[in-house]
Every structure is written in structure tokens, then in C-alpha cells.
Amino acid sequence: MMSTTQTIDLTIDGTNISVPQGTTILKACSQAGITVPSLCHLEGICSNASCGMCVVEVEGAKSLVRSCVQAAAPGMKVHTTSARIMESRRTVIELLLANHPDDCLSCLRNGTCELQSIAELMGVRHRAFPRTKKPALPDRIGWGVMRDNDKCILCGRCVAVCREMQSVSAIDFVGRGVRSHIAPFMDKPLSESACVSCGQCTVVCPTGALTERDETDEVFAALYDPNLTVIVQTAPAIRASLGEALGMPAGSLVTGKMAAALRRLGFAKVFDTQFSADLTIMEEGSELLSRLSNGGTLPMLTSCSPGWISFIETFYPKLLPHLSTCKSPQQMFGSLAKTYWAQKTGTDPSKIVVVSIMPCTAKKFEAKRPEMRDAWAWWKDKGRSDAPYFDVDFALTTRELARMVRRAGIDFTNLPDEQFDNPLGASTGAATIFGTTGGVMEAALRTAYEVAVGKPLPSLELAAVRGFDGIKEATIDVGGTPLRVAVAHTLKNARVILDGIAAGTSPYAFVEIMSCPGGCIGGGGQPVAPTWLKREQRRTAIYTEDRGLPLRKSHENPEVKTLYTEFLGAPLGHVSHELLHTEYALRGV
């Protein structure tokens, strides 16, 4: 955080207040206990100053001042309410509503829409202006992110987050005047653009213009179908955010309640993606050691974040050999559920529906990658002739699960804590920390170190790879050999790592990359309107969970061990190769 070098004094609505120099009026107002409304401002990401809601009066200024970009100045006299300000804000919101459809009741963001709540705050009680532009057609072609430009208020947050945070720039403003809209290149569907489905736009969008593809109806239908066995896996980050999505404070850790809720929703088995996260460490750790000892392509890059996979496939296809061939934990789980578990329990694999609860919109896309049908292929080799099915049938976001819980009338806060089912439900603390940036690295090192050196890491918690710095570096002494590693989150930082690799200047052996800010806890499928504070609270929950678990290293996971003995043999073995590893494709746009 910026150190406060100098403070300045100003008055806001007659009250004196001191703020650090450079503070925006908006922030100063917030410090003074006044919430100035804004629909476009997004701390650290978007200072587009486009919506015009945050106007205040500054004595001596000719027009109203946008408090989100104007810095407070010494002696400034700010007024946050007056007839002039209220007329302006009300008019602006009425203007925005003019070309916004009146379909709040059927909108995915009903209840979480910032436009809706500001309209209510501003006292809008009737439609003041008629439409002046033609309704836009929604883009519902891809798997991850859906766009409905008709609901777009052109605040520009999505453009800013896509460009500034993710360096993807899949979308931008197009056209002038009332014809201006947000669009991918040449107005093509998002799925034909450089979009990597990270979904960061969906968490910052103030309205229902950018959302995940909602698959709750499909999942309910499967749950109510007696012919199907619907099982569920939950990603590590969900336990730190589902409570928040259901009205509990940010950072509430709800592992047990989540398991209970899923069971009440009717899932036949409630499993944990953390199981396959531990498995990932076994495979990926082995792969790293193998690369290190066999002169493989280095640095090796982690492969569990599907937005990141799309990113490298799209922008740096030449660097694909650096990617670990490991599937993500979600996909490892899916292929094992429909092979190992199906076989073990005698369940018809074609009747198994694997639902995953993910903090991520890219996971929806990942689940639908055509190559992700390894279980089906495995059974086919065994002589079955089912119609092709995916390893994972539905990847729901945290938000969708919250919606299902509410729809089912479950009193989430008062649920008892329950356990995951076996055999795909056991996990270690190493798997839990997958949910935050640096977690995969830390988990991998906990195991790899022990495998290579033969004794545990001196300290299990690696401070060097923790925290929200964009790129973190560490050198671990692995039995006398220094191992240089790095951790990057957000694709803008990923780009820095990749540019280094492309330039041949990257000093690392192993790099963890996650698409989203803070890792999965800040994922595109997480509760909307995130702040760094909320991400920090979620992260704390993750680390708390890890610290409280009896087993904290992936190779200690008893069920993973059983899996290897019963089914896989050894890491990187033949079955692993078939079910747990994958190949990547050049994408390009």
C-alpha cells in the first residue's frame, strides 16, 4: 500500500477531514462516512469517469465535479448533496435506464445489480425517457461468458479489467454516440475473440450485461432425474466464498455447511476437487522432477487455471511446451469419477453426471474442450459403446451454487457441518491452498522437496510465495540445488513471465500462474463486486483451513495413495497419462 507521505485538509459537507495527498474526493467522502454513488469507478482498475453518478459540487468549480477522478485539494469545500447534484444524478440514472430493458425480474443479476440498487437509491419511480436505440442482440454462443449488450451501460469496467488487469483486450468501445457499444473485434461473438473466459468482466459488471452461462436449471433437471447419478466436486476456493455469496461475511469458511448443502440439494455423492488437487501435485511434482533431471523444457508452468491455458494458447503458442501436461484438478476428478469411481462402485459411467463447483467461468469452457472425454475413451477401449460424454458435465460457479441453495430454500447459515464422501473426498492442506495465488507452488514444493530431499520442508508455510504481489519469486534450496521459482497472478503478470521466457531471460525452473487476481479466491465465478479487502478475507480463510488440517502435504493423502495402488500405479504412469494429462492447441484469433 502507498505510504501516506503528506495529508491535506478539506471540508466535506461542512465537516473538516484530513486525507493523504492524492486521495480522490470519492475516497475522501467515503472516509467522511458519505457514500457517493458510482457505476463505473473501480478502485485500481477503472477510473473511466464515464457514468457521471459520482458528481459533487466543489465551491469555485464551474460545473459539477466527478469525485472519482478529481483529487482532493487543500482547503477544498465539497458538497455531496444539493438540488443540483440530486437532479444531475437522478437524470443520469434515468437516462441510463432509458435504453436499459425493464427485465429486472428475469435478470440474472436481479438483486445484485448495481444499476438497480442505485436507481432505487436515487428515487427513480417511473420511466422518464423512452428508448432511443435499437435493442441489442445477446451473445450467448460461448460456454463461459455471456454478453447482453442491451443491459450494458457502457461504464467501461469490463474494458478496463480486460485490458489493464488481464492484458487480453478482447473487448473495447466501438462506435460513437448512442451507437457506441462494447464489442469484440469486428463485432464478432466473444467466443470468436481473444477472450480467455476468465470472467473477470462478469464480477465487475454492474449490471446483467456480462454474466456466466447459468446452468442451474440443467443441474436441477439432472438431480431430479432418477436414472442419473449426480455427483459433485467443489474447488478449494468455494469454501471461502460460498458463505459470502449467501449473505455471510466475506471470508466465512463454510466447508462443512457446503457439503451439507450439496447433500440436501440431492447430490448422490459430495466429493472434493481438493482430492484431485493433491493428485495434481503428485503428477505435476513428478513431472517437474522429471523435467529437472531429464533436461525437459524449463521453466515448467502450472496448468490448473483454464483462463491462463487459453491465454497462452492464444497469445504465446510457441511457449506451450513449457506448460505442465497435467490436467487441471477439475478435469482429473472428472475422468477419475467416470472411470475409477464408476468401476469401483459399479455405476454405469454414462449415467454419471459430474458437476463441479468452481470459482471460475473458464472452467465451463474447459469442461467443454472436445478432448476432455478421456473417461469415455477409456471405456471405449474397454469395449463400451456409449454416446460420447464429457468427463465433467457441468461446471457451476460459486454464484450459481448460491442461487441453487437459495432456490432450494436451504437455511445455509444454520446448516450443520458435514463431511465429504469417500473415496474422492479426502484432501490435505496442500490442496486447500490451491485456491489462492502461490498455493499451487507451495503445495508442490511441500511434496517435491520431500520427494527429492527425503525430509519435509523446514517450514511448511512459504512466506515468499504468499501475498498479493503481482509476481513473487523464491529460491528454494532443494538438497543443495537451488530451485528458482516464481508465482504470478492476473494475466498481465503472466504476460511478463512469458515475455521473459520468450526473450530467454527467465531464470526460473517452475512458475505458478493463475488468471485471476489473488488466484481462485478472486476468480471470475466468485461473488460480484470484489475488492482487494474481500479477496484478502477469502485468502485468510483458505490459510486458516490449511493450518487446521491434520494432513498438509499432498503425498500424505491416504486416498490418493490408495488410488495409485488400486488404479493408477505410479505418477506419470500409463493410466495417468491417459486420464490425467492432456495436450494443448494453438488457438490464435
Added chain:
Amino acid sequence: MSAKTLHDLAARGMATVHPDGPAISVGLGTCGIGNGADVLFDALSDAADSGPILVKKAGCFGFCAEEPLLMLYRPGKPILMFSDAKASKATKFIEAALDDKAYERIAKTARAKISRWDFRTSVLEFGTGFPSVPEWNELAFFKGQEKLVLRDSGLIDPENIEEYIAIGGYSALSKAISGMTPDQVIGEVTTARLRGRGGAGFPTGVKWKLMRQNEAPQKYIICNADEGDPGAYMNRNEIESDPHMLIEGMAIGAYAMGATKGIVYVRAEYPLAVERLTKAIADATAAGLLGDHVLGSGFSFNMEIVTGAGAFVCGEETALIASIEGKAGRPSPRPPFPAQKGYLGMPTNINNVETWCNVPVIVARGAAYFTAIGTEKSPGTKVFSLVGKVKNTGLVELPLGTPLRDIVYGMGEGAGAHKRIKAVQTGGPSGGCIPASEFDVHVDYESLAALGAIMGSGGMVVMDQDNCMVDVARYFVGFTSGESCGKCAPCREGLSQMLRILNDISRGKGTEHDLVELERLSRVIKDSSLCGLGQTASNPVQTTLKYFRDEYERHILEKRCEAGTCESLFTALCENSCPLHMNIPGYIALLNAGRIEDAFELTLRDNPLPGSMGRICHFHCQMRCRRDTLDEPVAQGEIHRYLADTMYKMGREKDVWARLAKERKPATGRSIAIIGSGPAGLSASFYLSRLGHEVTMFDSKPKAGGILRYGIPAYRLPKDMLDKELELWKRLGVKFVFNTTVGKDIAMETLRGQFDAVIIAIGAQSDRHLGVAGEDLAGVHPGYEWLEAFAQGKAAKPGRRALVIGGGNVAIDAARTLFRQDCEVTVAYRRTKADMPANAVELTGAEDEGIRFEFMLQPIEILGEHGHVKAVRFKVMRSGGIDASGRPAPVETDRTVDIPCDDVYVAVGEHVESGYLSKAGIPASRDGRVTADGITGLSTGNVWAIGDAVTGPATAAEAMGLGKRTAKAIDTVLMNRDVFRTLFKDFDHSMCVPPEPTKTAMYRARVVPPEERRGNFQEISLGYTGEQAIAEAARCLRCDIRADALGPWR
């Protein structure tokens, strides 16, 4: 580059700027080329092929209305300027350049001469001679202009750096680099109080200082040449005509601010400007005036041109920078200001073309020279592109602080006598409309802002009565809405809503609430938009609402567009301009179909006096007839006169009248008194009676008709025609109370108490006085009063020599009446014949009859003998500049002339005599006109007022129009109903587009020859024959045939 080489370049340049042999130059700006200057130039080059004559290009001299401009020079003589120079005359000009006699001959046709020219950085004396040819700055267009920025335009070849250097160009740069520190340069600009010419008027010196203070590895200066206002082209011309002036200004600025790179952001639509500037940059670089080590100093400066696709929002600094960076032109919030973080994140200064162009003069001549021009707060000049409804369009450069009136009527010379200038739009879409009533405003930043307009970059669009102000606002909001970058909500959404509302209003779908919303949106968009585009985009709406609110109301409440612009609101321009909104295309179509009775009925329902008005109307319809653009307007009035005459002749009008009487609405029980039975009162009573009201008309005269009976002589309107038409009122049951003067015989209060509504329709019949000595002499007659007395047989026998003073219809009526009394009649008028307000047909009639006219005479004294007039003494006038009436103002000379006479008839206008009404509590203006609502005619309480009593002297048709409108309003108020439109009837008729017209003049009705008119009051015009009427009707172009055609009384 040494001083020597610069000197050599200057010497070479001087040989062509001020050659020692004959030379011809042609203004080759884009506007000149558009008018054929390039063809002229080629023709001259061909013709001059073998001769010892220099044919060269020049920039634009600014007189767009008279392009192409050609300048002919022979040593020792002034430069002769020729306007509208055609290529066909190329050989003549070449011949004149070479041959003395031909030269003398052609000199007589020169538009102006230039004896000496002040280039500001030097002065050249070209020569003397040709006293009869005015100096260039004696022409109205150039009078008062101060060519500071346009100092070289039109005088030098913009593609020749040598000429620029020859007249002192780059001396300021040299002076700055070699003799001044950067701070001194900034100090000079600051002291000069130069303000940004791009529109906002920010002090340039301050801006430069801020930029200078920011240290950075690279600093940029940018010239904004992305002129995007509709109607503005100053910057284009400045670059096209004098590109080095811009380069020099920027180089000085770069030196002062510590920048080494300059970018000119010019719109791609200006190819010639780009071409010339590109060449100029190359030439300046080659000459060592740009590039590394400018003029051998340590200062380096490189320039490049970036062409933009043209976006209005790029006038905003941050958007312009984004555009240069290759991004979409969208503004970003400030701070950071460009001076802190601009192009490529480096400190950047942006100034408009014209700002840069002022810099060399300030540096060369010093700040004091500059501040001596213009006003205290706004020194210097501003270039405007004066366009729209003025005679002289073009680029004008004037000292700031010049009254707007001087620009519109002085340099622009107005819009002519027949069109009334309504407003000027300054500052383009970001500016505002300044109404004619505010033309005394001094053109400077603050004064214009006080009126709600802005100086802007200098567009100045003049608008007249044919421009609808709602449409003007709609146009500009359409522009800004389309050019809004779409980023910020108030601008994007607000302008789009504003445009929708304005579209609705102009289509007759507006509501009164729309005006409330327009005002709210204007306030909010102005107050909360992110950049200048949005913050100023409301200005056209706010100013038109402020100054022309009545036009909005008329569109909304009456669904009418008086200017005839909003096509959804009328059937055809003739209908729209008719104060009675007669369905002219309708009766013409019916006549064409041989349906005379239907045609008559259609006219009668719109105009209850079709025979009378067909004779004496001002024919507003003809003034907007589209046929006029082909040959002559259609004689719409003559046609309805024919219809009425024919029906009356056959006695068939009775059937129609019976129909009207029969369909009279059931008695309402409401009674209405109308004071005055002139055209206004008759029209109101016709409709009110048909609506079922009991109408009583009071008149001080013994018979009905007012001015129609007592003002207009019988040779124009036979009284039996009037009597015939008045029979209809009896059938409708209108009561008349004659010989009764309200205020004398019956009190106003009594009427107000006895009747549900009282309409004042007393007209404007009190003659104005001359206010000169001798007006009380016997034999001096007020014109209108005399006409009335004559019509009643009360006038004494006039003396032989009659002198009529005035130029309006009353004057001509008096003159022609006197002619019929065997007088020798002279009419004296203070302006020219062309400026007479009388109907043209009356004027020619009078001339045919041998009435003598004396023009440019202003009476100063009436001379008498034994108490009786014997002569009138006049001051002889001459034509001065154009006044607010659009005519040359008569200006006194020192000569006087006496015209002897036996009687004088003073017909210099009439006014409303409303003293007794004021006493009765009826509001009136100082000149006596009764105050009434512009749309309903409501004056106060249950009193309404119509006709000349409200408007002052106007036409009979206008008076009837007001009567009609008020009848509707009164019925609505008294009965709370909306049935007025049921008084009209649609007749189905042909809606086929007529065949392609061929040129055919208007058919003229037969007239009694002048020699048969003396001594009698027989009607002069005999009206159309049937064949003529049908032939004339066939001339109608049927503008009413449109997909969205509507009837006038929907």
C-alpha cells in the same frame, strides 16, 4: 543556414511578391478552386505562355461569395482585384497585363485595388492610381476587417517559401532564437494576453508556462487543425493560404516551451491543406528553418503531420492525443493535463492553428502592438467564417470587440429587404443562437458567453425567417449526438434523448412537458458531462429556448412551423406561409378537375372573403412558392379570386353558404363581442358564429369591412364585391352594431360584463406624424385618415399638385386615388424604389398611371404661405450601410430640395390607438399595440385581441389568420372542447404528380389600360378568364404530394 542564404531567399521571393513586370495571381484556396479558380489559373497560364508575364498562385483573400478572385499587377500601379473572374476572360486579363490600353479599360471593372499592403512583418507599397476604383478595405465586406492572421493570405504564393521570407516571414523565429530566452518569448505572449483561438479562450501564455515548467526527456507541441464545426473553415484556409505562418508560430512555441517535436493534427478532408503544409515543412526543413540546429542555433525542432479521420470530439485535447496515438478519439479525465502527461505520456501542449499563427506577429512586433488591437480582455483579432443568409459570405478577420451588427449587416450586408435576419449561430454546435435583438453584442469571449453562446473556433452562421429555430437546435443536437464519443452517460444518453424530443417537436408530436425535459437535460448535460463536447452541446437548445421559445410553443401547441422547415407540419410551403393556411394545392387540384364549386367551398372554409382577398392579398403564398425557382410563382390568389368571381357570377355561392349556415353548430349560449369589423374581426366572427356562438360586432363606422371598405380604394377592391361577400355573415346570424365607438358610446367594462368574451380587433389606423415643422398647416393630410374620409365622401376636393410622402401601400393608395381625382401626383420616399415596402404590383400600377416618384428624400420641413402648405423641404439622402431591415440605411447629405405642392399626404406608417383600452385595464405596449398571447390571442381576463391592434400594421391576411386562431382558442376556453377542425372539410382530389414542368411565366390577368383609369374608380384588374385560371392552376408543382401528406387543419 546562414543569414546570407536567408537573404538570398528573401530577394528571390521579393521578385515574385513585388515583381518588376506585370503579374497575375489567382486565389487558389479550396473555395476558389470550387468556383473554378484552377480552370482560370490554367487558362491564364496557357494564355500567358509566350508573354513576359508572371502568372502565379496565391492563397485565399477570403471573399468566398465572389470567388474566383484574380489580382492583376503592373509595376507602379496598385494591385487590381477582380471578383467572379471567369476562365473565359483569361486572354483579356493577359492582354490587360501586357497592353496599356487594355489595362486602362479593364481597370474600370476592377472590384477593388490594393495600393499598399501591411504584411505586419513588412509593408509593401504597390503603386497609386485609379481613383474611381475603391481601395479593398472600402468594400463593405472588408470594411472594419483587420487582417492580422490573414496578413499574407491572397497576397503570397503559399507554396513558395521564398515569398514568405521576402515579406518578413521567419524573422520572428530568428529574433526569438537569436535574441530572446524562452522565458522572454513566453513573457511576450503573456503580456500580449493572447487567448486560445480554438474556442475556450484560455490564456496562451499561461498554458505555455505550465508546459515549460514540466521537465521531461521529450516534449511535444501539437497544432489542432481538426476543424469540425459545420460551417467553419478558417483553419483550412489559414493553412492553405499561408502554411509557413503556422510553422513559424509552432517553431517559436517549441523554442519557448522546450519541445523538439511538433505534430499538426489535420483532418483528412483537407487534402489541399495537407499537401501545402507538407511541402512547406519540407521547404522549411531544407532551408534550415526546421530540423536540427534551426538557423544554426542549438535549438532543434521537427514537425510532422498526422491526418485524422475527423471527429468533432477531437477538439478535446485528450481525445485528440488519443487519436494521434492511434487510439479511438475519446477524451479522458483531466488531470492529468496534457502539459503533465500528454502524447505518449510526455508533456504536450496543444493550440489551435490560429493561436499559433498569431505568435510570429506578437514576437516580431511586440506585445503592445498586439494589445492595441481588440479589447482589454480579448486583444487581437479573430477570423470568422461568415456563412448562411447574408449577401457576402466569406472569411472575415476582425478586431475582437467588434459589434455583431457590424459583421452581419456591415460585412455581410444582410439578407436583403425581403428576408428578416433572425439570429446568428456562433461557435458551431457548441455555440448558441444569438437573436437579432442582441446584435449589439461585442464579439469577444465574455460577451458571447453572457448570451449563452461561445466564440468557438469562429463559425458564424446567419439565419433568417426561413430558418426554423427548433430545426436549428435539432440539427446541432443531431450533430453533437452523432459526434459524441459515447463514453460518458450524460452526453451520450442525454443528447440522444434531446434529439428524440426535438425530432418529436419538429414532427408535431411534442408536448409542453417536452420543454421541461429539454431544460432539465440541457442543465444536466452541461453540468455533468466529462468533456467540452457535452458541456457545450446544450447551448443551441438553451439559447433557442431562451430567445425563440415561441417557436417551440408554436410547434407544440399549434403544430405549425412558420419558417416552413419542419415538413411534417404542413402540406406545402404555400399553405404554410398563408396566414389563413388555405389549402392551396387542394383548390388548385379541384379546379384542375373542373370542380369549381368544391374548389370554392374549400377556399371559403379557409378564408371567408376569397373574392376580396384574392384581389388585395399580400400573397404570402407566392413568396415561398417553389415554382419561383423555375420561372415565376403560381398566382394562387388570382386563382381563388377567379373561383369566387365565377361562383358569384353564376349565383352558385348560395348553395355553399346555405350549407355553411345549415351546419352551424347548435347554439352554445355563449355571447361574444367583437370590436372592429375589419378583416380580423370578420374572420373571427365567421368561425365563432359557425361554432354556435352568438356574435355581435361593434364598429364606429356605418358599414362593415374596416380597412377593406375604408382604406383600400375601390379600383383595387370594388365595394360591391365586399358587400356580396358580407352577405354570408348575415346568413350566419352575426349581429352588427354600427356607428358605435367603444370607449365613447359604450364602455369596455360594459362589454366585458355583458359578453362571455370580448375581442379587440380595432386595427392600426392612426397615422404617424413626420415630426417636422409645418405639419399643422392647412393642406397637410394624414394619409390613412384622408383615405377613410375619401371613401366616405367626406374629403374636400384636393388641390392640383398632390405630394404624397411615404413608400407603403397607404402612400400608393393615396397617390392613385389622387390621380383618379385628376391631381398631378408626386410620391416622395426616403429610400430607393427597390426598398419600398408597398406591393410591387401597386407600384408598377402607379408608375403606369404616370405618378411621379422622387426617391432618397427625407422631409425636414413643410413650408407654408398664409397658413396653407406650399411646398415640402427635403433633405437629399444617400444609401449607407445595410440596416437591420436589410436595406441600405438612408444617410443625410447636406443638400436639400423643395417640392412645391397644394396638398401633402403624410403616409409614413400607422399605429394603434389604444389609450382608452389601457384606461380600461387592457395591457398594451408603449407604441399602443395591445398585448396578447402569441398563440391564443388572449389579452386579459375575458378579453382577446387580434389583427393589427396586436401586431401593428400588417397584412389583411395576417389579421384574418389571427382572427381564425383566436376563434379556435376562444371556443376551446368557453366550451372546453376541440371541434374547430370539424369546420373544415376534406375534398378528395388528385394526388398524382404533375408532368415535368416546362418554363412558363405566370399568367397575367387582363387590366384596364392606364389611360382609361383617370377620373374613375373602376376596378383595374379584370381577373382571369377560365382558360387562364386553368392554365395557371396547371403550373402548380403540387408540393403537397408526399408520402406523409397531411391536411392543414388536421
